[in-house]
Amino acid sequence: MKTALRNSRGEIAGPGRQRWRWRSSPVRSASREECLFSIASWKLLLKIGDVSGVHVNGNEPQEFWTVGLKVRNLRADFGAEIMGLVPAFPLDEDTCKTLRTIFDERSLLVFRDLDIDIRFQTYLAEILSGNSVLDPEQLPVFDDFYVSNERPSSAAPFGRLMYHSDSQWCERQCEVLSLYGERVEQPAVPTLFVSSIVGWDTLPVDLRTRVEGRHVVHQHDAETYRKRAGGDADVLVNAINSMKNSHCTPIALRHPRTGRTILYVSQQMTRNVEGMTEDESDELLFALFDHLYEPGNELEHYWRQGDLVIWDNLAMQHARPNVQTEGPARTLRKTITPPPNREKPGIIEYSKAGES
Numbered sequence: 001m002k003t004a005l006r007n008s009r010g011e012i013a014g015p016g017r018q019r020w021r022w023r024s025s026p027v028r029s030a031s032r033e034e035c036l037f038s039i040a041s042w043k044l045l046l047k048i049g050d051v052s053g054v055h056v057n058g059n060e061p062q063e064f065w066t067v068g069l070k071v072r073n074l075r076a077d078f079g080a081e082i083m084g085l086v087p088a089f090p091l092d093e094d095t096c097k098t099l100r101t102i103f104d105e106r107s108l109l110v111f112r113d114l115d116i117d118i119r120f121q122t123y124l125a126e127i128l129s130g131n132s133v134l135d136p137e138q139l140p141v142f143d144d145f146y147v148s149n150e151r152p153s154s155a156a157p158f159g160r161l162m163y164h165s166d167s168q169w170c171e172r173q174c175e176v177l178s179l180y181g182e183r184v185e186q187p188a189v190p191t192l193f194v195s196s197i198v199g200w201d202t203l204p205v206d207l208r209t210r211v212e213g214r215h216v217v218h219q220h221d222a223e224t225y226r227k228r229a230g231g232d233a234d235v236l237v238n239a240i241n242s243m244k245n246s247h248c249t250p251i252a253l254r255h256p257r258t259g260r261t262i263l264y265v266s267q268q269m270t271r272n273v274e275g276m277t278e279d280e281s282d283e284l285l286f287a288l289f290d291h292l293y294e295p296g297n298e299l300e301h302y303w304r305q306g307d308l309v310i311w312d313n314l315a316m317q318h319a320r321p322n323v324q325t326e327g328p329a330r331t332l333r334k335t336i337t338p339p340p341n342r343e344k345p346g347i348i349e350y351s352k353a354g355e356s
Contacts, residue, residue, distance in 0.1 A: 067094045071102060078195040078316070079299050080106040087120045089136045096127050103128045104258050107195060108299070108311040114180075115306065118143045118333060121180050125310055125337045129176045130257055140339055147179065148331040149323050155334070156323075159236030159352050162228055163194060163293060163319040164268035166336070168218040169247050173256070174313045176337040181307040185328035188303040192319045193311065199263035199292045200252065207291065210284060211251040216264070219246040219271040226353050228267050233354025234322040248274065251288075255314055263292060266317050292317070303330065 063072045070083040123136045148154035167174040222239040229235035253264035273281040
């Protein structure tokens with residue numbers, strides 16, 4: 001029986017490799033591929049609207065104005081804060097085009113101090129996913145999706161979440177996620193993000209060679225959760241009672257909207273590499289996890305009431321430290337694009353990895 005290496009928080013790591021940690025190191029420089037993609041995007045923005053007040057660090061602006069919006073990059077490689085957006089139905093065409101362009105490049109957008117309802121939250125996520133919304137009033141709206149430690153029947157009410165993309169185990173892909181800070185008390189537990197696109201762009205040649213043509217199985221089951229928890233009793237285990245709870249994809253997955261390549265494996269959801277023994281599969285997956293979750297690769301969003309965070313669920317992975325039910329209120333309203341099939345919902349049961 002193998003013994004997994006763990007750090008002081010109980011997070012599993014590959015043999016002889018960097019242990020996975022929550023703390024960040026200084027942001028690295030953007031790769032050549034990222035810079036080329038950025039330059040193409042900024043040229044498109046220049047065609048869409050005026051860009052002024054640009055501060056250049058390397059090959060991409062860190063802060064600029066366009067169509068009345070102030071945009072600030074949160075990292076060199078992904079994430080942007082959008083300031084000055086006035087919620088309205090509908091948003092004008094130039095604003096929609098600009099936001100889509102920034103979203104496709106940065107993969108994650110943060111809006112602060114917004115007072116919005118679930119309809120506008122749903123509408124904006126649909127716009128960013130590339131869908132044309134002719135009548136916002138006709139959008140299907142689900143107002144009962146919450147991630148909360150105080151609201152009854154909410155998702156993930158406690159515990160630590162390992163890195164994952166929602167519904168990796170489903171054939172029907174979840175494209176865009178959003179969370180809105182409806183009720184947030186301080187100090188609020190952050191949500192952590194890493195980029196699977198950056199993960200692929202920076203993947204060492206030897207690892208690229210090893211994953212070429214390989215497929216992985218993603219599975220939503222308690223066994224995979226507990227195995228990856230590596231002894232951390234606070235890791236949330238959410239087992240779903242569903243007819244189908246696994247899905248096979250390439251490790252190098254092509255993004256259906258942007259065409260970019262995604263390193264599509266995650267600590268929480270990816271069970272094994274097809275065609276390998278358990279030992280071989282674990283060794284390769286741990287090497288990929290070490291690369292993806294290397295200190296300095298993550299973005300931490302510390303929640304405030306009125307925050308809206310929207311991200312590309314295929315390009316990004318998210319996680320969080322331990323949330324306690326008796327801790328400060330942390331109620332985040334959630335949207336999923338496209339909305340899930342709710343005709344035959346699975347039954348989700350939550351527990352912690354340390355519970356028998």
